[in-house]
Amino acid sequence: xxxxxxxxxxxxxxxxxxxxxxxxxxxxxxxxxxxxxxxxxxxxxxxxxxxxxxxxxxxxxxxxxxxxxxxxxxxxxxxxxxxxxxxxxxxxxxxxxxxxxxxxxxxxxxxxxxxxxxxxxxxxxxxxxxxxxxxxxxxxxxxxxxxxxxxxxxxxxxxxxxxxxxxxxxxxxxxxxxxxxxxxxxxxxxxxxxxxxxxxxxxxxxxxxxxxxxxxxxxxxxxxxxxxxxxxxxxxxxxxxxxxxxxxxxxxxxxxxxxxxxxxxxxxxxxxxxxxxxxxxxxxxxxxxxxxxxxxxxxxxxxxxxxxxxxxxxxxxxxxxxxxxx
Amino acid sequence: xxxxxxxxxxxxxxxxxxxxxxxxxxxxxxxxxxxxxxxxxxxxxxxxxxxxxxxxxxxxxxxxxxxxxxxxxxxxxxxxxxxxxxxxxxxxxxxxxxxxxxxxxxxxxxxxxxxxxxxxxxxxxxxxxxxxxxxxxxxxxxxxxxxxxxxxxxxxxxxxxxxxxxxxxxxxxxxxxxxxxxxxxxxxxxxxxxxxxxxxxxxxxxxxxxxxxxxxxxxxxxxxxxxxxxxxxxxxxxxxxxxxxxxxxxxxxxxxxxxxxxxxxxxxxxxxxxxxxxxxxxxxxxxxxxxxxxxxxxxxxxxxxxxxxxxxxxxxxxxxxxxxxxxxxxxxxxxxxxxxxxxxxxxxx
Amino acid sequence: xxxxxxxxxxxxxxxxxxxxxxxxxxxxxxxxxxxxxxxxxxxxxxxxxxxxxxxxxxxxxxxxxxxxxxxxxxxxxxxxxxxxxxxxxxxxxxxxxxxxxxxxxxxxxxxxxxxxxxxxxxxxxxxxxxxxxxxxxxxxxxxxxxxxxxxxxxxxxxxxxxxxxxxxxxxxxxxxxxxxxxxxxxxxxxxxxxxxxxxxxxxxxxxxxxxxxxxxxxxxxxxxxxxxxxxxxxxxxxxxxxxxxxxxxxxxxxxxxxxxxxxxxxxxxxxxxxxxxxxxxxxxxxx
Numbered sequence: 001x002x003x004x005x006x007x008x009x010x011x012x013x014x015x016x017x018x019x020x021x022x023x024x025x026x027x028x029x030x031x032x033x034x035x036x037x038x039x040x041x042x043x044x045x046x047x048x049x050x051x052x053x054x055x056x057x058x059x060x061x062x063x064x065x066x067x068x069x070x071x072x073x074x075x076x077x078x079x080x081x082x083x084x085x086x087x088x089x090x091x092x093x094x095x096x097x098x099x100x101x102x103x104x105x106x107x108x109x110x111x112x113x114x115x116x117x118x119x120x121x122x123x124x125x126x127x128x129x130x131x132x133x134x135x136x137x138x139x140x141x142x143x144x145x146x147x148x149x150x151x152x153x154x155x156x157x158x159x160x161x162x163x164x165x166x167x168x169x170x171x172x173x174x175x176x177x178x179x180x181x182x183x184x185x186x187x188x189x190x191x192x193x194x195x196x197x198x199x200x201x202x203x204x205x206x207x208x209x210x211x212x213x214x215x216x217x218x219x220x221x222x223x224x225x226x227x228x229x230x231x232x233x234x235x236x237x238x239x240x241x242x243x244x245x246x247x248x249x250x251x252x253x254x255x256x257x258x259x260x261x262x263x264x265x266x267x268x269x270x271x272x273x274x275x276x277x278x279x280x281x282x283x284x285x286x287x288x289x290x291x292x293x294x295x296x297x298x299x300x301x302x303x304x305x306x307x308x309x310x311x312x313x314x315x316x317x318x319x320x321x322x323x324x325x326x
Numbered sequence: 327x328x329x330x331x332x333x334x335x336x337x338x339x340x341x342x343x344x345x346x347x348x349x350x351x352x353x354x355x356x357x358x359x360x361x362x363x364x365x366x367x368x369x370x371x372x373x374x375x376x377x378x379x380x381x382x383x384x385x386x387x388x389x390x391x392x393x394x395x396x397x398x399x400x401x402x403x404x405x406x407x408x409x410x411x412x413x414x415x416x417x418x419x420x421x422x423x424x425x426x427x428x429x430x431x432x433x434x435x436x437x438x439x440x441x442x443x444x445x446x447x448x449x450x451x452x453x454x455x456x457x458x459x460x461x462x463x464x465x466x467x468x469x470x471x472x473x474x475x476x477x478x479x480x481x482x483x484x485x486x487x488x489x490x491x492x493x494x495x496x497x498x499x500x501x502x503x504x505x506x507x508x509x510x511x512x513x514x515x516x517x518x519x520x521x522x523x524x525x526x527x528x529x530x531x532x533x534x535x536x537x538x539x540x541x542x543x544x545x546x547x548x549x550x551x552x553x554x555x556x557x558x559x560x561x562x563x564x565x566x567x568x569x570x571x572x573x574x575x576x577x578x579x580x581x582x583x584x585x586x587x588x589x590x591x592x593x594x595x596x597x598x599x600x601x602x603x604x605x606x607x608x609x610x611x612x613x614x615x616x617x618x619x620x621x622x623x624x625x626x627x628x629x630x631x632x633x634x635x636x637x638x639x640x641x642x643x644x645x646x647x648x649x650x651x652x653x654x655x656x657x658x659x660x661x662x663x664x665x666x667x668x669x670x671x672x673x674x675x
Numbered sequence: 676x677x678x679x680x681x682x683x684x685x686x687x688x689x690x691x692x693x694x695x696x697x698x699x700x701x702x703x704x705x706x707x708x709x710x711x712x713x714x715x716x717x718x719x720x721x722x723x724x725x726x727x728x729x730x731x732x733x734x735x736x737x738x739x740x741x742x743x744x745x746x747x748x749x750x751x752x753x754x755x756x757x758x759x760x761x762x763x764x765x766x767x768x769x770x771x772x773x774x775x776x777x778x779x780x781x782x783x784x785x786x787x788x789x790x791x792x793x794x795x796x797x798x799x800x801x802x803x804x805x806x807x808x809x810x811x812x813x814x815x816x817x818x819x820x821x822x823x824x825x826x827x828x829x830x831x832x833x834x835x836x837x838x839x840x841x842x843x844x845x846x847x848x849x850x851x852x853x854x855x856x857x858x859x860x861x862x863x864x865x866x867x868x869x870x871x872x873x874x875x876x877x878x879x880x881x882x883x884x885x886x887x888x889x890x891x892x893x894x895x896x897x898x899x900x901x902x903x904x905x906x907x908x909x910x911x912x913x914x915x916x917x918x919x920x921x922x923x924x925x926x927x928x929x930x931x932x933x934x935x936x937x938x939x940x941x942x943x944x945x946x947x948x949x950x951x952x953x954x955x956x957x958x959x960x961x962x
Contacts, residue, residue: 052571054678073577085572089590099576340772347781357796372811418688426685476705484697499700501896501949505921506942509935510703548699580684609789611903629791633907647792658787659780666851673889674852
């Protein structure tokens, strides 16, 4: 229950090809995240799965059944929109009850399910309020409640946290992950924030200009990126690239010394975060580096440093940006 | 001067604005004054407007002599029913253009295609008429053929347009001068004209829709339909599409999407549209003057009868006028801001 | 973008309106074309193919040139009066002053008065040469005989009545547009040393160019078809426009063929004007 398969899915708007061809198999119960820069097609891919857009060619199957030509309501999916898309003229209760009403369930059953969903999401005391009387986080939960109550085969999330402030975002992230643990349902989650992707996903799908660059678990993508793009996208701060983009090494994998090392440089800037310090080092001909030093580093602006990458943490890339594995 | 310059300026502006406002409103005010004077006093108005007595007699005279209530009823029926009818057509239409638009025209027309369509239609219709036993040299057959040749390619063209072209085309139907349609509509509506005559297989000569609601209501609806659709379209476009998409994901069929989600959210826009249409239908003069006489005659027709009356009539005219314009004035006052959108086909909001 | 499913539904939702409007747009046109080529008078039984004679006679009707001219004069005068006056009024009402709401209500009222009422009120209560208010004012200033507006200057009188009705329209639209002008622009221009006239010329006027365009377009559509004001004041013979001429063919001459041809000519002329207008101002319009 809750497997989704995309085969050669292609989407073009007139002459503009958004997604040239996507193949993907989403496993039952997994939390899979579509991530990528703006305009990479992740939302489009999600909407294709939802049925809110037609595929130009290719097929989509849910639980082995082809849904390529099915209307959204027939696919058994639920979606949480970026702007929540709550019905402004209905109370929270009616918002959550709406899909059940559309499914023509008996009123008693509707009331029971709404009550249960509201309890799960701590919305019980807000049931009679209108969306405009709620805070951002509460509206989010109503949107989630509306989705839960349908008991769908899979949940679709379209950048649900991007409208929330930073602190709230962290809290909601945890709540969503807990929801996933409790319900064990398939969740397809779209975000541009790679931190969200890394922390929440079972598997990540990295998209670049409509193409699926790599699919894998967070750690896989972190340790074995297939391309320059994935290597540069995953991990914060970004991986350092040098020698004409053929060598990459992450800031946390560089050893600093004031005596000797592979690359020489001068510290330009140091960012103190308390737990870490990030040094921005000008390596002259080798390029610009960001290096992580733990705790408080004694290297300050102007200091001369030597950097050595950890040998097993060096990534090699060919001229096309593909990773070379030895 | 002791007054600060900005305050002095405000004073000047206030005086100027009030003067102009009063001047503009003055004819209406004057009419109201005349309505409350006796007929003979009404003719000596300019000099004596404050000294002569006020009276309510005109209002009852107008009602007694000419059954004013009938005309109000007619106006109300025509205005309200045509508005409701218009909404029934326009809400789905505006929905489709706002939320399910078609980007490209489905048929690319070229000279040859037009020719082929026209000839093809002529051929097919001619064949059908022939099979039905019509005499093809008969004038009505020729007329029918001509009608089909114009209508069918035109319908094909209209239906193959993309959304923005269709919207513009609707706008253009409003630009059509009524003078051009006067004769055809007159003939269609009339007894023994084009439609309501003895066809042989059915005799409609007893009927006509001249001077009747069956004629006026659909006509008013059609005349204002482009405005209603345009106005609703611009209001609908302001509703986030995501909310409607959410309803689709929630399993709502189109009917529910329209009635349970779209319309409640669009209530202010729908109300403004209704008000504008009421105003336009209430004040309409060209067709009311030409196509009605007694039974479906609205207020605009009734007032026009005062153009060549017998005897003194100013006070009665004023009373009748005040009663005719008062409702719409009030509606206009309250909805002026919202009307701007409909009055400019959405170009100014 | 919508799914094909939604688009299919959309076509069905749109169809009734399209059919209805097509009926209105094309059927009368076809019928008019048909009758324009027929000799058909309601009072005579002699009907038959008439070729282009209806058109010929319409154009050579003694009133045609005059009515054509009247149409143009009427439309242009009212346009000028309403646009210039409307802009001035809009600027005025945009200023802060006491009782702004009331003045606004007073000023837009004429637009909501039905044309039959406004015509007869102006003709009788105001412009009547003996008992009208204007006559009283003239006599107050010493004139022995007052001007008979509708009698001696019917076209001007009609222009006055129509302008009175449409000035509020222009003012309302332009005022609404003005109020969307950012206050910040005014502050910035003041910092840049612009006085009120420069501000008006370089900031306000360009901002208003689009709404003015719309006002001109919409007013033209309606002004070409002014009818009630002319018929109800009985000045069709002197100040008639093309619409009135077509009407009189039907009403006075009961000439169906002639009226149909006249109507078509009116349609063609109106289309020429519209295309001309839309082309000139089209780039300013939305869409």
